[in-house]
Amino acid sequence: MTATPLLELRDVGRTFSSGVFSRRRVRAVAGVSFALEAGRPEVFAVIGESGSGKTTLARMILGAISATEGAILFRGRDLRSVRSHRDRLGFMRAVQPIFQNPFEAFNPLKRVDRYLFASAHRLAAAASKAEVERLADTALHQVGLSLAEVSGRFPHELSGGQLQRTAIARALISRPSLIVADEPVSMIDASLRMTVTNLFRSLRDELGVSIVYITHDLATAYYVSDRIIIMRKGEVVERGEAAEVLRAPQHPYSVLLKESVLSIDSSNGGDAIPSR
Amino acid sequence: MRDLHAHYRVSNFGIRRDVRAVDGISLEVGRNEIYGLAGESSSGKSTLVKTIARAIRPPLFHVGGDVTFDFRSTGRVSLYDLPADELARLRWRHLSYIMQASMSVLNPVRRVRHSFMDFAFRHIGMRPPEFWALVAEHLGRLHLSATVLDSYPHELSGGMRQRVTIALATICRPDFVIADEPTTALDVVVQKSVLEMIREVQQQMASSVLFVTHDMSVHAYLTDRLGIMYAGRLVEEGPTRQILRRAQHPYTQHLVASLPRIGDRTERRGLEGRPPSLAAPPPGCRFHPRCPLAMPVCSQEAPPLVNIAANHRVACHAVKGGAA
Amino acid sequence: MILPVIGDLLRVNREFALGIVMTGIAVAVALASFFSPYPPLDVYVVPPDVPPGEAFLLGTTSRGQDVFWQLTEATRNTLLFGIAVAAISRVIALTVGLLAGYLGGVVDRVLMSINDTFMVVPLFPILVLFYFVMRDRMSWAMLALVMASLGWAYDARLIRSVAMSLKSREFTQQAVFSGMTTRQIVTQEHLPYVLPIVFSTTLNNLNWSIGLEVTLSVLGFTDVNTPTIGGMVYWANQHTAMVAGVWWWIAAPVVLIATLFIGLFLVAASVSEYIDPRSRLGRIGADK
Numbered sequence: 001m002t003a004t005p006l007l008e009l010r011d012v013g014r015t016f017s018s019g020v021f022s023r024r025r026v027r028a029v030a031g032v033s034f035a036l037e038a039g040r041p042e043v044f045a046v047i048g049e050s051g052s053g054k055t056t057l058a059r060m061i062l063g064a065i066s067a068t069e070g071a072i073l074f075r076g077r078d079l080r081s082v083r084s085h086r087d088r089l090g091f092m093r094a095v096q097p098i099f100q101n102p103f104e105a106f107n108p109l110k111r112v113d114r115y116l117f118a119s120a121h122r123l124a125a126a127a128s129k130a131e132v133e134r135l136a137d138t139a140l141h142q143v144g145l146s147l148a149e150v151s152g153r154f155p156h157e158l159s160g161g162q163l164q165r166t167a168i169a170r171a172l173i174s175r176p177s178l179i180v181a182d183e184p185v186s187m188i189d190a191s192l193r194m195t196v197t198n199l200f201r202s203l204r205d206e207l208g209v210s211i212v213y214i215t216h217d218l219a220t221a222y223y224v225s226d227r228i229i230i231m232r233k234g235e236v237v238e239r240g241e242a243a244e245v246l247r248a249p250q251h252p253y254s255v256l257l258k259e260s261v262l263s264i265d266s267s268n269g270g271d272a273i274p275s276r
Numbered sequence: 277m278r279d280l281h282a283h284y285r286v287s288n289f290g291i292r293r294d295v296r297a298v299d300g301i302s303l304e305v306g307r308n309e310i311y312g313l314a315g316e317s318s319s320g321k322s323t324l325v326k327t328i329a330r331a332i333r334p335p336l337f338h339v340g341g342d343v344t345f346d347f348r349s350t351g352r353v354s355l356y357d358l359p360a361d362e363l364a365r366l367r368w369r370h371l372s373y374i375m376q377a378s379m380s381v382l383n384p385v386r387r388v389r390h391s392f393m394d395f396a397f398r399h400i401g402m403r404p405p406e407f408w409a410l411v412a413e414h415l416g417r418l419h420l421s422a423t424v425l426d427s428y429p430h431e432l433s434g435g436m437r438q439r440v441t442i443a444l445a446t447i448c449r450p451d452f453v454i455a456d457e458p459t460t461a462l463d464v465v466v467q468k469s470v471l472e473m474i475r476e477v478q479q480q481m482a483s484s485v486l487f488v489t490h491d492m493s494v495h496a497y498l499t500d501r502l503g504i505m506y507a508g509r510l511v512e513e514g515p516t517r518q519i520l521r522r523a524q525h526p527y528t529q530h531l532v533a534s535l536p537r538i539g540d541r542t543e544r545r546g547l548e549g550r551p552p553s554l555a556a557p558p559p560g561c562r563f564h565p566r567c568p569l570a571m572p573v574c575s576q577e578a579p580p581l582v583n584i585a586a587n588h589r590v591a592c593h594a595v596k597g598g599a600a
Numbered sequence: 601m602i603l604p605v606i607g608d609l610l611r612v613n614r615e616f617a618l619g620i621v622m623t624g625i626a627v628a629v630a631l632a633s634f635f636s637p638y639p640p641l642d643v644y645v646v647p648p649d650v651p652p653g654e655a656f657l658l659g660t661t662s663r664g665q666d667v668f669w670q671l672t673e674a675t676r677n678t679l680l681f682g683i684a685v686a687a688i689s690r691v692i693a694l695t696v697g698l699l700a701g702y703l704g705g706v707v708d709r710v711l712m713s714i715n716d717t718f719m720v721v722p723l724f725p726i727l728v729l730f731y732f733v734m735r736d737r738m739s740w741a742m743l744a745l746v747m748a749s750l751g752w753a754y755d756a757r758l759i760r761s762v763a764m765s766l767k768s769r770e771f772t773q774q775a776v777f778s779g780m781t782t783r784q785i786v787t788q789e790h791l792p793y794v795l796p797i798v799f800s801t802t803l804n805n806l807n808w809s810i811g812l813e814v815t816l817s818v819l820g821f822t823d824v825n826t827p828t829i830g831g832m833v834y835w836a837n838q839h840t841a842m843v844a845g846v847w848w849w850i851a852a853p854v855v856l857i858a859t860l861f862i863g864l865f866l867v868a869a870s871v872s873e874y875i876d877p878r879s880r881l882g883r884i885g886a887d888k
């Protein structure tokens with residue numbers, strides 16, 4: 001590996017201490033390392049127990065919180081040195097988030113289109129109103145929506161799926177090279193899930209975007225991702241090619257995880273005859 | 277719990293258009309039954325559930341129809357005829373509702389413990405030490421330690437918050453639980469034990485659960501009967517196993533077929549086209565613009581929901597009673 | 601969207617309606633000052649000590665001023681004073697609270713230590729001290745400025761705590777990654793959440809500053825030459841109005857200030873109950 005990686009994590013850790021008096025300490029993430037290469041866009045899946053620090057990891061990659069241990073490098077540059085407003089804007093142009101809960105991802109008192117317009121204006125340097133709207137509309141079409149459906153609406157007027165697709169569209173506006181998606185499909189239905197994961201594929205293949213894909217859905221992780229890490233209690237317990245790891249997991253937790261996957265064939269519903 | 281019949285309409289006066297998110301739906305949830313509700317995003321599942329729980333807020337309005345519950349201790353009650361204080365008494369104790377946006381139940385500036393105080397303690401009639409022991413035990417079954425009680429909601433991970441709200445809704449062991457996508461943020465291991473807990477509570481109490489999720493494998497695992505919604509209407513309903521094995525409605529067939537599996541990386545497509553706008557739904561069968569089997573009659577007449585087998589109802593012109 | 605809300609409040613909420621009417625009376629009196637036939641500072645323009653009656657609605661003072669017109673002028677000044685104090689201190693409280701809450705870290709610590717200093721400073725002695733230092737240079741505007749800078753600390757802390765919880769929500773991150781500036785996030789994303797709080801504390805602050813000003817004026821610790829309600833009572837006391845039987849000179853300002861006080865209090869109470877951001881999205885008709 002000669003070229004600088006797109007994203008590199010070296011022994012990253014994060015400890016939260018909360019409570020002024022009690023000083024409870026939570027080690028949310030510990031000793032996580034991996035790298036995404038620059039020339040080879042991929043979907044990198046992060047799977048793990050609930051509360052295992054996946055969201056915390058994502059927030060560190062996004063620079064929203066800083067790592068307490070180790071270093072995160074984006075294109076060879078330590079995120080700690082991305083400080084000034086101009087650097088931050090440049091960073092955000094290249095790295096965009098998609099959040100876990102679509103209902104929380106937009107300010108409930110504001111119309112959702114303002115985020116699209118702000119992105120187009122600030123990050124994609126669209127000057128005129130027409131240009132801003134064109135960019136927003138193009139991005140929305142990429143996720144199966146249109147500006148006409150979204151503009152002027154408040155978050156509570158859209159369903160979870162619509163909101164999530166709007167959030168993805170917003171992230172696409174600045175044509176980023178890395179998207180950090182924290183459970184982007186957990187709130188949307190299977191059909192749409194496929195639309196979104198197929199979208200990730202085409203983002204990777206056509207636009208060359210790398211995606212850190214955090215999810216609980218092993219099936220879509222298998223379907224779309226190239227490499228995978230499995231986390232538990234803040235640590236990586238298994239890593240490798242997604243297909244390999246999910247077909248034959250090694251670590252006991254990964255095995256348990258795979259065994260717990262529900263499938264429509266494992267039906268035990270429908271047996272109980274409703275008593276009335 | 278019989279004769280749950282609902283017909284509602286969302287109207288958004290701000291934009292002056294009616295969004296018929298729930299349009300003439302009748303369904304029944306039997307006692308001692310887990311009824312599943314599945315369907316596309318924005319097909320109106322949450323809206324239906326809100327109207328059933330009478331948790332409606334403008335711009336959502338209840339336009340017509342009736343919701344009747346038959347609780348063991350209260351007898352038959354018609355929810356929309358009930359005065360507000362009476363309704364408040366039913367909530368949590370008999371009828372509890374796990375909302376999709378679960379954060380909004382938890383007060384962001386107060387510790388989780390206070391939410392338990394506010395919602396559950398009043399209804400359960402126990403002395404504090406016993407109550408907290410019960411809470412701790414209950415949280416334990418959801419794989420949570422009792423320390424979450426002393427955290428603020430923002431200090432918890434998404435899955436932890438979701439489990440806290442499930443704990444809140446089930447701790448009083450109500451007769452009827454409505455759960456709107458309660459397990460979306462959980463890992464599969466925890467999800468499985470949460471589903472088991474729900475099933476266990478349901479069986480102990482012989483209560484009823486209305487479980488909304490678009491995850492068909494969860495339905496397969498948990499629910500007894502399944503209703504499929506499309507664009508504000510119920511298009512198919514029947515025993516879960518039968519629906520998953522022998523889906524009749526073209527939309528349901530697609531839904532079942534589109535599920536990805538581990539070990540199978542073949543290309544799967546989302547449904548072509550977009551979900552119809554509920555403000556101006558297509559005439560006739562609402563699925564016809566996207567339906568592979570669409571016939572001329574489909575765009576003119578809305579298919580009625582007919583019985584094709586015992587307990588199995590379908591609304592589709594291509595599936596006539598007795599066929600298949 | 602504000603107008604229909606006010607309409608609904610008027611219909612549904614008795615206290616609000618009463619509060620609005622009472623405050624409205626005070627405002628109407630203040631507005632009447634623009635039609636005053638006499639310059640406010642002139643004395644002996646009418647016969648002194650005339651009781652309320654046909655010629656002079658509320659009687660006249662021992663200094664030969666018409667009580668009614670004097671009152672209109674005084675009310676206007678007092679109200680303006682309160683509004684000025686409330687407005688200035690609100691701007692300070694909002695800026696400090698939102699920035700400290702959103703930015704956190706060093707900014708937060710510095711701002712909050714200033715804040716805490718102001719919180720523990722004893723108000724009344726400071727103001728009296730100020731009067732003795734400034735003496736004749738103590739103008740109306742000066743007093744407003746001093747009081748404004750003493751009256752923001754408590755609310756700033758409140759606003760900061762709201763801003764802190766807003767900061768941890770996902771939509772703030774969404775805004776950050778949409779490239780919005782700190783100013784945009786604070787003024788457009790967070791401000792709407794704290795406005796309800798600010799709105800009701802503004803009314804309370806208005807009450808507080810008016811009350812303080814009246815107290816100071818009655819005791820003569822202000823620029824007594826600008827007619828204010830407190831100033832009127834001060835002059836009446838100087839002329840021992842009560843003993844001399846000129847009760848209307850004192851009664852008129854007292855009744856007016858009571859009306860204004862209760863009115864503002866009622867409006868503040870009902871509005872703060874109403875504009876809670878959680879229930880704001882749709883309340884009308886929900887539980888009727």
Ligand SMILES: Nc1ncnc2c1ncn2[C@@H]1O[C@H](COP(=O)(O)OP(=O)(O)OP(=O)(O)O)[C@@H](O)[C@H]1O
Nearest residue numbers: 016028050051052053054055056431432433434435
């Ligand atoms: N601001 C915070 N203060 C204190 N503890 C925190 C904070 N944020 C997260 N934590 C703790 O860090 C741990 C990891 O949380 P995180 O949100 O990263 O989990 P996650 O893997 O995303 O879980 P999920 O799958 O449920 O979303 C949890 O134990 C959580 O309580």
Ligand SMILES: Nc1ncnc2c1ncn2[C@@H]1O[C@H](COP(=O)(O)OP(=O)(O)OP(=O)(O)O)[C@@H](O)[C@H]1O
Nearest residue numbers: 157158159160161288297317318319320321322323
């Ligand atoms: N307050 C509202 N005003 C206008 N339209 C609304 C409002 N709330 C919901 N809708 C619309 O009603 C439709 C149904 O929404 P609902 O939330 O019930 O869908 P859902 O089936 O629960 O979807 P999901 O699985 O994504 O949660 C959507 O098209 C949505 O845009």
Ligand code: SF4
Nearest residue numbers: 561564567574592593
């Ligand atoms: S009624 Fe017609 S359009 Fe509708 S699902 Fe059946 S075949 Fe398709």
Ligand SMILES: [Mg+2]
Nearest residue numbers: 054055433434
């Ligand atoms: Mg998370």
Ligand SMILES: [Mg+2]
Nearest residue numbers: 160321322376
């Ligand atoms: Mg929903």
